Amino acid sequence: MSGVRAAGDTVRIGSLIRRFPDLVEALTPARPHVSDALRDITDGVTELEEAVRERLGLRPVAPAPVPVRLRRIAGLLERIAGDPVLAAHVEDETRRMAARCARALGDPERLVRLPGRCPHCGSPSLRAFPERAEVRCVDPECGAVLADAPDAPDAPDAPSAAGPPPP
8 A cells, every 4th residue: 555655656746846847956955065064063063062061961951953052052151161171172163163164155264374484394374274273384385284383363354365464
């Protein structure tokens, strides 16, 4: 009996596809990397909330959409700040998810030109990547990541590599 139902469903779906091709096209993900990013962010936010609640000794909560989970995490930020290890984890994860969203949506990663020269190659090619919390030499022959680099500015109005060099 279920085989007959499945065959009938297939016929109806085929009919809908022929009658409404525009609808099918609209429902088909045009950019699969975006749906991959959505799944990654959804999983990341779910796991982050669970980790935060566990570390803070809070009881688990009911599943919820990502915006609700983010609001619940935001409501715990004061308590999160009291645990340096947890705070660093939350910052790293939110930074990673924000970068993932930006890449999926085609936003270029912001980079900031830094004064000085690379201690490895001497090139004036130091750039800060605030989304990654990283400073590196962008000289193609070097590419060194600086461990003891100057602080990367987080200000949204910081000069970008495309802008004029700092005085």
